[in-house]
Amino acid sequence: MPDLHGKTALVTGAGRGIGAAIALDLARAGADVVINYSRSQAQAAEVQKAIQSLGQRAMTVQADVSQKTQIDRMFDQIEGAWGPVDILVNNAGIEFRKPVREITEELYDQVMDTNLKGAFFCAQRALEGMKQKGWGRVINISSVHEITPTGFCCVYSMSKGGMRLMMRELALEYSRFGITVNNVAPGAIRTDINREVLSDPAYEAKVISKIPAGFIGMPEDVSKMVVFLASDEARYITGAVILIDGGLGLR
Ligand code: NAD
Numbered sequence: 348m349p350d351l352h353g354k355t356a357l358v359t360g361a362g363r364g365i366g367a368a369i370a371l372d373l374a375r376a377g378a379d380v381v382i383n384y385s386r387s388q389a390q391a392a393e394v395q396k397a398i399q400s401l402g403q404r405a406m407t408v409q410a411d412v413s414q415k416t417q418i419d420r421m422f423d424q425i426e427g428a429w430g431p432v433d434i435l436v437n438n439a440g441i442e443f444r445k446p447v448r449e450i451t452e453e454l455y456d457q458v459m460d461t462n463l464k465g466a467f468f469c470a471q472r473a474l475e476g477m478k479q480k481g482w483g484r485v486i487n488i489s490s491v492h493e494i495t496p497t498g499f500c501c502v503y504s505m506s507k508g509g510m511r512l513m514m515r516e517l518a519l520e521y522s523r524f525g526i527t528v529n530n531v532a533p534g535a536i537r538t539d540i541n542r543e544v545l546s547d548p549a550y551e552a553k554v555i556s557k558i559p560a561g562f563i564g565m566p567e568d569v570s571k572m573v574v575f576l577a578s579d580e581a582r583y584i585t586g587a588v589i590l591i592d593g594g595l596g597l598r
Contacts, residue, residue, distance in 0.1 A: 354433040412439045444544070450502055
């Protein structure tokens with residue numbers, strides 16, 4: 348098991364789903380964890396309680412990552428309390444299933460600002476502290492759709508595709524400072540983001556038929572990889588995309 352004792356991790360959008368699983372597994376490995384949430388304080392508080400019961404420190408911080416001013420306030424709050432962030436997990440994300448003709452400017456901005464702009468400005472803030480320490484990890488939760496299109500979620504794929512080059516640029520600029528920057532790219536994982544569509548058995552069967560492994564993954568399939576990438580054992584992995592998709596991206 349990787350040892351993350353002494354490290355401070357920030358996971359954005361960590362009140363539920365993949366982010367909550369990541370927050371918990373980072374804590375199991377010994378990290379102190381900041382649980383960012385945008386709206387549901389109650390969910391974030393549940394994750395905080397679960398981490399504290401493991402004997403690790405946990406803090407909840409409200410911030411809408413689509414707003415740079417809120418990102419800055421969040422980092423000021425974290426740094427004031429615990430010092431610089433060692434491990435940043437850019438997990439917060441939204442998805443809208445709409446045909447291209449129905450995408451409004453407002454929807455476009457909402458998706459891009461949350462998924463891409465938010466991840467960039469969180470990384471920008473975290474990287475300077477990491478550089479001073481000579482150690483750091485930036486792990487973006489992108490998607491298999493950073494590589495393959497969806498056919499129903501154009502702006503989402505655009506945002507995740509942008510994350511791919513963002514990650515590669517950051518890795519190129521910062522890897523010399525003991526920092527690694529990587530993307531973890533999930534395929535279909537059972538969470539609230541797809542609960543509604545997967546509740547239709549016919550749609551669920553269609554999704555499963557496209558996955559070579561033959562099943563839909565769970566948040567823990569993603570979180571274990573994030574813990575590994577956050578560890579010293581993964582020091583030589585940077586600029587990489589790790590697909591966690593049961594082979595979905597092979598199609
Ligand atoms: P989810 O909807 O359960 O979690 C998303 C989290 O992000 C929520 O806690 C939400 O409150 C938070 N969030 C949304 N907008 C925010 C904002 N502006 N500021 C702060 N937090 C915000 O879904 P999930 O499946 O756990 O998604 C986590 C990440 O994994 C997302 O980036 C998503 O794109 C990615 N992903 C998920 C799947 C999947 O099949 N579930 C597949 C590929 C990628």
